[in-house]
Amino acid sequence: MHKPTLSNRIRVYRAEHRLSQADLAAAIGVSRKTINTIEVGRFVPSTIIALLIARHFEVPVEEIFSLQR
Amino acid sequence: MSAENTPNVADVADSHRRRLMFAVLLMAVISATRAASDVLEAGAMIYLKGIMAVSAIGIVAALATLVYWKLFKLPAGQRELYLSPDGFVTDALERAKNASWLVTFLLVSVAAGLDRMLSRSPWVDLPSVFYFNLISALMLGTLGSVFFFLDRDAGNVEPEWDASA
Numbered sequence: 001m002h003k004p005t006l007s008n009r010i011r012v013y014r015a016e017h018r019l020s021q022a023d024l025a026a027a028i029g030v031s032r033k034t035i036n037t038i039e040v041g042r043f044v045p046s047t048i049i050a051l052l053i054a055r056h057f058e059v060p061v062e063e064i065f066s067l068q069r
Numbered sequence: 070m071s072a073e074n075t076p077n078v079a080d081v082a083d084s085h086r087r088r089l090m091f092a093v094l095l096m097a098v099i100s101a102t103r104a105a106s107d108v109l110e111a112g113a114m115i116y117l118k119g120i121m122a123v124s125a126i127g128i129v130a131a132l133a134t135l136v137y138w139k140l141f142k143l144p145a146g147q148r149e150l151y152l153s154p155d156g157f158v159t160d161a162l163e164r165a166k167n168a169s170w171l172v173t174f175l176l177v178s179v180a181a182g183l184d185r186m187l188s189r190s191p192w193v194d195l196p197s198v199f200y201f202n203l204i205s206a207l208m209l210g211t212l213g214s215v216f217f218f219l220d221r222d223a224g225n226v227e228p229e230w231d232a233s234a
Binding site for chain 1: 150
């Protein structure tokens with residue numbers, strides 16, 4: 001059985017809102033590197049960070065994060 | 070100071086954690102140098118003392134700027150954000166701590182096993198402080214090295230979209 005991985009659409013939402021990684025990081029109170037590593041799939045964010053990102057873009061968290069097998 | 074010029078406290082906290090790990094690596098150098106001073110000849114002491122002095126200056130410089138910023142520059146009401154454990158760098162630090170503990174435990178266990186296997190232990194003539202320094206160097210060196218390996222170039226390049234472009 002393959003371990004599921006977390007994919008995200010943060011880059012898409014940032015582009016739609018014309019936000020840089022630094023802008024998004026400052027808005028939700030994390031470092032730019034945290035946003036970058038989440039985007040490229042290197043770091044799995046905590047539930048709190050995932051919810052903060054979703055709240056910032058005003059969408060359900062499932063719109064941004066999903067499990068891939 | 071305008072909002073654009075205000076540094077993101079989370080970014081500052083990340084850079085301070087890197088600075089702390091740099092100081093940890095220098096502490097590993099000092100411990101290794103102290104251990105070496107127990108097995109090397111007296112003529113090497115001048116070099117070892119030089120290495121220890123430079124490392125100590127590096128540690129003081131790294132920690133002094135960190136403490137100064139925390140005491141005098143940390144914006145009011147941002148302390149919780151500064152100390153927040155939520156982020157990539159703190160995660161890398163946790164993983165480095167785990168690796169450091171595991172590597173130290175394994176190598177100490179292997180050394181203890183070798184000691185029992187050998188008919189005459191090569192270690193007995195050395196002072197006990199030698200072992201403390203050796204284990205400290207191993208533990209701190211692994212902690213700093215693994216941290217910088219995990220933290221390597223991840224996130225240094227912003228892909229695809231940059232609002233400033």
